[in-house]
Structure formats: C-alpha cells, structure tokens
Amino acid sequence: MLYDVSFSSPLPLPAQIAAAVRAAVADGVLQPGDEVPSTRAAAQQAGVSRGTVVTAYDQLVSEGYLLAAQGAPTRVHPDLRVVAAAPSVGGQERNVEKRKPLLSLRPTGGGVGAVSATAWRRAWREASAEPAAPGQRFDPAGEPELRDAIAEHLRLARGVTVDPARVVVTGGSREGLLLILMSLGKGLRVGVEDPGHPGLRRVIPLAGHEVVGCRTDADGVVVSELDPALDALLVTPAHLYPIGGVMPAARRAALIEWAGETGTVLIEDDFSAELRYRISPHPPLAALGGVAEVVTLGTFSTLLSKELAAGYVVAPPGAVSSLHDVRRTLGMPVSAVTQRAIAGLLRGGAVRRTTRAAHAVVTRRRGVVERDVLPALRTVPGVELRVSAAGVDVQLLFDATEQRERFERALEVGGLECAAVESLGAGGDGVVMSFMHLTDEEFARAVPGVQRACTGVGEAGGSGDAVSL
Numbered sequence: 001m002l003y004d005v006s007f008s009s010p011l012p013l014p015a016q017i018a019a020a021v022r023a024a025v026a027d028g029v030l031q032p033g034d035e036v037p038s039t040r041a042a043a044q045q046a047g048v049s050r051g052t053v054v055t056a057y058d059q060l061v062s063e064g065y066l067l068a069a070q071g072a073p074t075r076v077h078p079d080l081r082v083v084a085a086a087p088s089v090g091g092q093e094r095n096v097e098k099r100k101p102l103l104s105l106r107p108t109g110g111g112v113g114a115v116s117a118t119a120w121r122r123a124w125r126e127a128s129a130e131p132a133a134p135g136q137r138f139d140p141a142g143e144p145e146l147r148d149a150i151a152e153h154l155r156l157a158r159g160v161t162v163d164p165a166r167v168v169v170t171g172g173s174r175e176g177l178l179l180i181l182m183s184l185g186k187g188l189r190v191g192v193e194d195p196g197h198p199g200l201r202r203v204i205p206l207a208g209h210e211v212v213g214c215r216t217d218a219d220g221v222v223v224s225e226l227d228p229a230l231d232a233l234l235v236t237p238a239h240l241y242p243i244g245g246v247m248p249a250a251r252r253a254a255l256i257e258w259a260g261e262t263g264t265v266l267i268e269d270d271f272s273a274e275l276r277y278r279i280s281p282h283p284p285l286a287a288l289g290g291v292a293e294v295v296t297l298g299t300f301s302t303l304l305s306k307e308l309a310a311g312y313v314v315a316p317p318g319a320v321s322s323l324h325d326v327r328r329t330l331g332m333p334v335s336a337v338t339q340r341a342i343a344g345l346l347r348g349g350a351v352r353r354t355t356r357a358a359h360a361v362v363t364r365r366r367g368v369v370e371r372d373v374l375p376a377l378r379t380v381p382g383v384e385l386r387v388s389a390a391g392v393d394v395q396l397l398f399d400a401t402e403q404r405e406r407f408e409r410a411l412e413v414g415g416l417e418c419a420a421v422e423s424l425g426a427g428g429d430g431v432v433m434s435f436m437h438l439t440d441e442e443f444a445r446a447v448p449g450v451q452r453a454c455t456g457v458g459e460a461g462g463s464g465d466a467v468s469l
C-alpha cells in the first residue's frame with residue numbers, strides 16, 4: 001500500500017503520507033510524471049480524512065515533489081531529479097534494525113499554538129490567487145502587508161506600538177539571528193544565557209562569532225556579573241530556560257540600563273510570550289524605554305506551525321538600514337505567497353483564536369500534570385521538583401548524576417527522552433520535561449510513560465512537594 005500510516009506513530013498523519021510519497025519516489029515506485037491517487041482515493045486507501053491528504057499534498061507541492069494544476073490530476077513533478085539509492089552490499093539488501101524514535105519532552109520553540117489545517121489551506125489559496133501588482137519591486141524587508149499585520153499583531157497581543165518600517169521578515173529564528181549578527185559586523189563576542197536553550201546559541205559560532213556564557217539564576221542573567229566587553233547579548237526574558245520562568249521587572253530594568261551603559265546590543269528571543277499560563281505576556285524589552293539598543297526576534301512557529309520556517313525581526317531605528325542591506329544581499333527566504341498567507345491569518349483573527357485555544361489546552365494539561373505526573377515524580381528517590389508557574393514544564397534536580405542517568409534510562413525504555421541540564425543542583429544534575437509542544441496524542445502517550453518510568457526507578461519516596469517557580 002502506497003499510503004501505509006500508523007495512528008500510533010508520534011509523526012503527524014500528513015507528515016507520514018508525505019514521507020511515503022518521498023520514499024516511493026526515491027525507490028522508483030513513482031516516477032517523474034506519474035499520477036498519484038486523488039486526495040479522495042488516497043484518503044480511502046489510508047483510512048484517514050481527505051483533509052489529511054490535502055495537507056500532505058500541499059506540503060509536497062511546496063517542496064516540488066508534486067505538480068498540481070486545476071482540472072488535471074496531481075502528478076510527480078516531471079522535472080524532479082531522483083537521486084539513485086546507494087547500491088546494496090554484495091548484491092544483498094542490508095537488514096538494518098530501525099529503532100522507533102523516542103518521543104521528546106525537550107523544551108522547544110514549537111508549541112500547542114497551531115492554526116487548523118483548514119484555516120491554513122484557505123489562507124494559502126487566497127494568497128496564491130492574489131496577482132502580483134504590476135511593476136511591484138522587491139522589498140528587502142518583506143511583503144508590506146505582512147509587516148503591517150505583524151505590527152498590528154504586536155499591538156493587540158503585546159500592547160506594543162511598532163512602526164512596520166522597523167519590521168523585517170525572516171526565514172525563522174535561526175535565520176533571523178544570522179541576519180542580526182551579520183548586520184552587526186564580524187568577530188563579535190556574543191553573550192548567551194548559561195544555562196540556556198541550546199538552539200540559537202549554536203548559530204553564533206557558525207557566523208564566525210565567539211559564544212560567551214553568562215550565568216543565570218531564577219530571574220535570568222545576573223547583570224552584575226556580565227562582561228562589559230560583550231558586543232551583543234542573546235536573552236529570553238519571557239521564557240527563561242529550563243522551565244519557562246519570567247524575568248521580573250527589576251531585572252529587566254537593570255539589564256536595559258547595563259546595556260545602555262556598555263553599548264551592548266540586546267537580542268531578545270521572544271518566541272513564546274503569547275502562550276503564558278494564567279498571566280498576560282510581559283512587554284518586550286524594546287518597549288521599556290532606555291537608551292539600550294534592543295533587537296526583537298520573533299517566530300511564527302509557536303503560533304502558526306512548528307514546521308513553518310518564517311519569523312520576523314523588529315529593529316531599533318538605527319539598525320534598520322543595515323538589516324535591509326544584509327537582507328537585500330541574501331535575498332528573501334520566505335516566498336511572497338507564504339508571506340501573504342501569514343498576513344491573512346494574522347488579519348483574519350486566526351492567530352488570536354489559536355492563542356485562546358492554546359491557553360485552554362495548556363490549562364487542561366497543567367491539571368493533568370498536577371494530578372497524574374507530579375505525584376509519580378515525587379516517588380523518585382533523591383529528587384527535588386520545580387514546576388513552571390507559567391506553563392507545563394517540570395524540572396527535576398537529582399542528588400547525584402547516577403540517579404539522573406537511571407531516570408533517563410527508565411524514560412527511554414518507555415519511549416521517552418528529556419533534556420539533561422547539568423549543574424543545576426548542589427552536587428547533582430537536573431533534567432527538564434516539557435509537555436507544551438506535544439500533540440494531544442503525544443501528550444496522552446507521555447503521561448503514562450513518565451508514570452511507568454517513575455515506577456521503574458524505584459518505590460522509595462522523593463524529597464517532598466514540588467516548588468512552583
């Protein structure tokens with residue numbers, strides 16, 4: 001069967017169907033120019049909804065695997081170049097044991113905030129049908145309607161007034177950070193939170209800059225210990241690693257004052273502020289005044305889709321020109337159709353509706369974690385729990401490294417993995433588990449998995465009640 005999907009797989013159904021088509025092309029089952037089953041026939045074959053297949057086909061069309069035209073059957077793109085598979089060893093197929101991927105509980109920028117496939121397809125169709133304006137020139141900052149929509153979104157969601165002229169569209173957080181760093185110069189010393197989320201910090205050395213770890217505590221970077229020779233400092237005040245704490249107002253003010261005095265550019269990664277639990281999002285650092293130069297780095301992966309590589313930068317007035325110069329040289333990584341589709345979702349209220357729905361999901365999950373997960377974790381010997389007050393992340397501090405490793409092995413047996421965060425406890429190690437980014441099916445699988453891991457580690461009592469941060 002071409003579309004052989006598994007409802008128990010952690011991979012979403014559309015992604016499974018898309019992967020099946022790619023595999024069929026790679027194996028020669030489908031050749032360039034071949035028709036693929038209609039969305040209705042494929043849905044019947046796979047036992048899924050037609051909308052699931054439409055989503056998969058839309059993804060494959062955007063990747064260039066399929067070619068769709070109105071009134072004609074969907075085909076494997078005739079111009080697709082197929083790379084031949086590597087020859088088998090000794091004429092025999094190698095029997096490679098495939099290990100089922102672990103369900104990751106590592107904190108990630110993606111979250112429960114994702115617009116429905118129906119809303120996304122509607123926005124995409126409308127954007128695709130919109131003709132380009134005659135004589136329209138390339139704007140290095142992005143489509144004007146998307147920059148206007150981003151500014152309006154920030155006004156409604158964050159209470160911040162932003163000039164659209166200061167917004168630059170990017171190909172996601174990593175590309176946005178590269179854009180910022182390239183606009184600042186060469187050979188920079190860039191500070192990062194330590195401990196901090198490893199995702200964006202890995203981009204910095206790729207751009208030829210030095211990474212400087214900056215110590216953090218429960219309130220974020222310790223301002224009094226910051227190196228005044230830093231050229232830039234990457235911070236996440238709205239979601240402090242590892243369990244999503246928030247930098248308080250006094251620390252924010254001290255950080256802005258320090259940056260103004262030292263001339264250090266603050267780069268704020270503002271990836272999940274809208275999805276705070278029970279509290280309104282704090283304003284970004286750039287809205288707090290002061291003379292510090294603050295660049296805000298935003299993404300659409302949290303509010304629209306974790307698979308969408310698109311985001312934005314809000315630059316201070318003095319940095320806009322240099323960002324435009326770099327953007328003009330590199331080109332725009334996000335297609336005009338995608339930009340217009342995102343603008344339509346922002347203007348039409350789909351993002352605000354998604355945010356409200358995500359808050360409801362987080363609230364429900366928080367209740368399940370408190371009822372079913374925390375009691376099980378308290379039975380783990382030699383562990384102290386810390387629970388984020390702003391979401392559904394849990395940090396475990398172990399008395400010894402051996403205890404942490406034993407718990408991780410028990411999770412792995414149950415098909416789960418977490419993020420290890422060393423040196424968080426006195427003489428021990430810590431791990432963090434996030435339940436924010438999981439689908440409902442993954443969450444339903446993760447909760448009993450954690451419970452079984454706790455039972456596997458041992459029946460001895462833990463260290464007491466969890467601490468809410």
